[in-house]
Amino acid sequence: MEHQGVPLMAGSSQTPVAAVRAGRTIISESAVAKVAGLAARSVPGVHALGTGAGRSLGSTGVRAEVGATQTALDVNLVAEYGIELQQMADGVRAAVYVAVENLVGLNVSEVNVEVNDVHLPGAGQQKLPGRSRHSAFAVRAAAGERPAGYGEQL
Template identity: 50%
Template sequence: MDGQNQPRKIEDAPAKDYAQGRTVIADTAVAKVVGLAARKVAGVHALGSGTSRSIGALRDAVGATDLTAGVRVEVGESQVAVDIVLIAEYGYPLHNVAMAVRGAVYEAVEDLVGRTVIEVNVEIVDVFMPAMDLEKTSSRVRERLDVGTRQPVPTIDIEDQP
């Protein structure tokens, strides 16, 4: 092959900065980047509220997963503001989950979209509790729940007190 029909790689792009032209990145594209970044964070069970998750379950069933559920973005010329609604998994400190999501979103948007993130608002609307089947529950969750390790509370007979 002569190489003319092959797509240009990003690293093959010329280093020269071209001032002509305009790039428009749609809100939907940014929202998908945000949704994918947030879903990768440990402790995030799902994105969206109950209603949007119900609709998302129907979309998943027909193979049309909505990666933007629970994500709202405002995209400007050079900045992005993000609102995320999520459900956390029990056993993860909620403030740590929120901070990790915020960091993942900042990094993904700045790296992949090329815009400055001015804020990422995280709303945790629920906590997912895994089934209490000890065989299937992860050791991390069992430790956090103290399942099977709780000691009985000692009882004291008041009449035996001096």
């Protein structure tokens, strides 16, 4: 379709493509941090994001510095006991790189991962905000079991 010689966007009968090209998009640091946090939580072995004090204050455990075309991220997390910490941190880093570059469209200059604690299964029955669904995974890992695909490059 065309509107006075300008092609229209798919799914819209009113908005010319040329009109979409003008203007600026600003993606906030909190939006980038949220995408990164969701990616980090998806990695097996991540128990929660943030520190104990930070979680109680509502902190997400992810901080983003956003520039015009790139971002740098700091991820602070609690790991499940029995997980190989360096391997889990590498998985978090890879997941954050992929999610932020693909969903946000910014180049990721670095992802720093800080493991500030290790959660012991059964230690305290308090459910933590951001708690991972991978507790059973950690128990199996502590027993020496490794599910298929664990540790493969993302």
